[in-house]
Amino acid sequence: MSFELFHTDSRAWHLVHLGVVPYAEAWDLQARLVEARAAESLANDVVLVLEHPAVFTLGKRGGRENLLVPEDTLTRHGIPIVQVERGGNITYHAPGQLVVYPIIHLQRVGIKVVDMVERLEEVMIRTCAEWGIQAGRNPLNRGVWVGLKKIGAIGIAVRRGVSFHGMALNVNIDLGPFCWIQPCGLEGVGVTSMRMESGLDLEMTEVRRVLTQQMQTVFSVRLVPADLNHLLPSGLTLSHATG
C-alpha cells in the first residue's frame, strides 16, 4: 500500500498524553472534543494517548454473545462492561495496552474513513517492526495480527465528519482476561502482546514515543504536545488521570 498517493494536510495535530484514564471519562472527553472540533471552536485535530484501567467494551452492534463467562465474573473482578458507538465487536482494555484516540476532522484533512482505519493499522505494524515483530493485516478481520493472534485492535466512529475512538496496541498488558471473550467475535484466534512476541521487557514510554513518531510519518503531520486545559474552554474534569 502506497501512502504517498493520499492527499494529506501538513498541519500540526495536538498530542495529549493522559496517562491512565477510566473509560467513561475518556469517552466523555472524546465526545466534547468531537463536538468542539466539528463546530470549529477547536481549530486543530487532537490525538489522545492513554491507557485504561481494566474494562470490556462492546461495539455499536454489540458483542455480548462473545463474552464467554457470566457477567458476574466480571463484576467480581471489578471490571465494567460498556456499550459504545464505535465499529467492531467486544474488546478488552487494561494498563499495558497503548490506546490512541485520534479526534480528526476527516473531511478537512482529506482522509477517507476507510483510509483512517488502514493508516492506524499501518502505525501499529510499523511500531511492532521497531522491535522486530512481524505484524500485519489479516483478511479475517481488521486490526493488526501476528499470525492468528491479534496484537492491535481498531474501532472508530465518525460524528459530523470527525473521527473518534481509535486503536489499542497490546504492549505488556496481562492477556489473561482476553480468555473471557472471543476477540472481535472470531473463533479460533488468539491475542498476543509486544512483550510476548519480542520476549523483551518493554517500556511503555518507549513504545509510546515510537508509535507517535510513526503516526507523524504515516499521516504526514506533526504531533505537537498540548495541554488539555488549553484545548477545551470550560476547564477539564479528568480527576483520575495520572502520569
Added chain:
Amino acid sequence: MKELSELKFPENLRYAESHEWLDAEGGTAKIGISDYAQDQLGDVVYVELPEVGKSFAKAAPFGSVESVKAVSELYMPVGGKVVAVNRALDGSPELVNKDPYGEGWMIAIEPSTPDEAKLLFTRQSYLDKLKG
C-alpha cells in the same frame, strides 16, 4: 478509491453538506448517501435505520452506517417523518456501495416543510463544494 470525476451525482437529486441525497420528486422524499460518501466509507457491512413513524429534525442523526471497523452517523438532509425504510439493506448492506442512488436508498420521509429541500445543494453546487 475513486477520483471525483469517476463518481456519479444525478442531476435530479439534492445533496446535503453531510453527504446524504434527497429525492424530493413526488409527495414523499427518498434519502440515501452520495456516491462520494460511500466511496469515503469503504465497504459497508451494516446499516442501522430508524423505525417507520419516527420524526427527525433537519440535521438530526437518523441512523448509522458501519464500514469495516468504523461507524459513521447519518443525518437528515431535511426534517420529516419516516414513512418507509429500505429493509433490503439488512441483508445486503453492500447495496449502499453498489447502487447508492437506487437499491441502496435508506429511508423515505414525509418532509415537514417542503421548502427545506430548496436549501440543499444542487448537483453542481455539491460538486463545487467537494472540489473545495
